[in-house]
Amino acid sequence: MIVKALIRGGIPLVLLGGIAWVLHNQGSAQDARSTLFAGLIAGVVGAASVLYEVSGWSLAKQSAAHLLAMLATVYPLLLVSGWFRVASLGDALVVLLLFGLVGLVLWLVMFLLAKWRAR
Numbered sequence: 444m445i446v447k448a449l450i451r452g453g454i455p456l457v458l459l460g461g462i463a464w465v466l467h468n469q470g471s472a473q474d475a476r477s478t479l480f481a482g483l484i485a486g487v488v489g490a491a492s493v494l495y496e497v498s499g500w501s502l503a504k505q506s507a508a509h510l511l512a513m514l515a516t517v518y519p520l521l522l523v524s525g526w527f528r529v530a531s532l533g534d535a536l537v538v539l540l541l542f543g544l545v546g547l548v549l550w551l552v553m554f555l556l557a558k559w560r561a562r
Contacts, residue, residue, distance in 0.1 A: 444493050452490025456482045473525075480524040487516040506550065518542050 459482025467475035491512045495505045518539065522529050527538045 444496065447496075448490040448493045451492055452486040455489055456486030458482070459485060476525060480520060480526070484517050484520050487520070488513070491516075510546070513542075513546060 459478050463475040463479035463482060466472075466478055491509055494500075494509045494512065497505060497508075500508070521527060521538055521542060522535060527534065527541075529535050529538065
């Protein structure tokens with residue numbers, strides 16, 4: 444499972460990291476930074492997807508573990524990425540709300556797709 448996580452997380456990180464490096468060398472520092480953060484987030488999400496394959500865990504437990512992993516990794520990355528104005532605790536809470544809403548929508552879409560494919 445660790446190898447799967449490293450592959451699923453490593454591929455987007457390496458690809459987007461490479462693109463960020465090229466952008467940086469072309470003088471596009473802000474684009475490079477954004478691409479690097481996108482790679483970090485994609486890598487974390489990819490690696491954490493193996494949590495849904497832990498046999499013996501209920502969907503609720505898998506989802507809770509994934510949420511905690513995302514809160515510990517993706518949320519802080521969003522705060523320091525420069526994509527959001529974070530000048531106060533209120534700003535950080537707005538980002539947390541957006542994070543939660545987007546996460547919920549994505550979880551619901553993937554859940555419904557999985558149910559549809561399983562029928």
